[in-house]
Amino acid sequence: MTSKERGILIVLSGPSGVGKGTVCKALRGYAPELVYSVSATTRTPRPGEIEGVNYFFKTREQFKRLVDTDQMLEYAEYVGNRYGTPRQFVEETLNEGKDIILEIEVQGALMVKQRFPEGVFIFLLPPSLDELESRIVGRGTETEESIQSRMSVAMDEFRLMDYYDYAIVNDQVEKACSRIQSIIVAEHCRKDKVMNKIKQWMVEVK
Ligand SMILES: Nc1ncnc2c1ncn2[C@@H]1O[C@H](COP(=O)(O)OP(=O)(O)OP(=O)(O)O)[C@@H](O)[C@H]1O
Numbered sequence: 427m428t429s430k431e432r433g434i435l436i437v438l439s440g441p442s443g444v445g446k447g448t449v450c451k452a453l454r455g456y457a458p459e460l461v462y463s464v465s466a467t468t469r470t471p472r473p474g475e476i477e478g479v480n481y482f483f484k485t486r487e488q489f490k491r492l493v494d495t496d497q498m499l500e501y502a503e504y505v506g507n508r509y510g511t512p513r514q515f516v517e518e519t520l521n522e523g524k525d526i527i528l529e530i531e532v533q534g535a536l537m538v539k540q541r542f543p544e545g546v547f548i549f550l551l552p553p554s555l556d557e558l559e560s561r562i563v564g565r566g567t568e569t570e571e572s573i574q575s576r577m578s579v580a581m582d583e584f585r586l587m588d589y590y591d592y593a594i595v596n597d598q599v600e601k602a603c604s605r606i607q608s609i610i611v612a613e614h615c616r617k618d619k620v621m622n623k624i625k626q627w628m629v630e631v632k
């Protein structure tokens with residue numbers, strides 16, 4: 427097999443406020459070789475958020491055009507806004523043999539699972555529901571209405587956890603990062619084992 431082996435697609439999701447963004451940010455220090463997908467959204471930027479770094483900020487019309495022209499790998503409506511993963515960047519990264527991580531909500535994750543069943547799906551859990559709410563409140567970015575909507579959506583999201591390959595608790599950021607790294611290492615070992623088996627069969631049938 428001469429072509430480069432594809433990288434692994436990792437999906438990290440879980441309820442709003444569980445710490446996906448915080449963990450991904452810390453993970454950049456621990457796993458600098460991982461590539462991070464930047465999503466598109468119709469929500470307005472929060473103070474400090476930068477176009478192309480945190481999100482690609484789009485109007486509803488621009489977002490619809492991206493979906494209609496099949497430029498989105500997945501997309502979802504979440505608490506009144508649209509979010510989606512630009513397809514081309516993900517495919518190019520995987521074809522270059524690099525691993526990429528998507529930090530997305532659950533509906534979108536399930537859409538990715540249909541299209542990329544070989545992906546690795548990780549659900550991030552809070553230590554408790556009270557802690558989840560304190561984290562959303564403590565972040566100071568949401569209105570009371572948005573906090574309640576996000577907590578309510580979280581209940582539906584927990585019910586879909588069975589579709590994931592792994593569930594890990596974000597009790598401490600460093601521990602969550604190390605759990606994700608262990609999963610990635612294990613998935614590479616599993617993939618290498620399968621590839622070695624295929625290579626062995628190819629030699630045998632020659
Ligand atoms: N392990 C942790 N212990 C304590 N606080 C944490 C931990 N992880 C994240 N937080 C805090 O929780 C808040 C929410 O984190 P973050 O914004 O990363 O969540 P998120 O899952 O990315 O949310 P969203 O889906 O809404 O973007 C932040 O204020 C962050 O500092």
Ligand SMILES: Nc1nc2c(ncn2[C@@H]2O[C@H](COP(=O)(O)O)[C@@H](O)[C@H]2O)c(=O)[nH]1
Nearest residue numbers: 442465501502504509510511529530531534
């Ligand atoms: N399906 C997708 N969900 C996404 C994407 N990018 C982010 N998200 C998720 O949306 C909610 C809300 O995010 P916020 O920045 O407004 O707090 C959160 O769960 C994100 O993980 C995406 O491309 N697709």
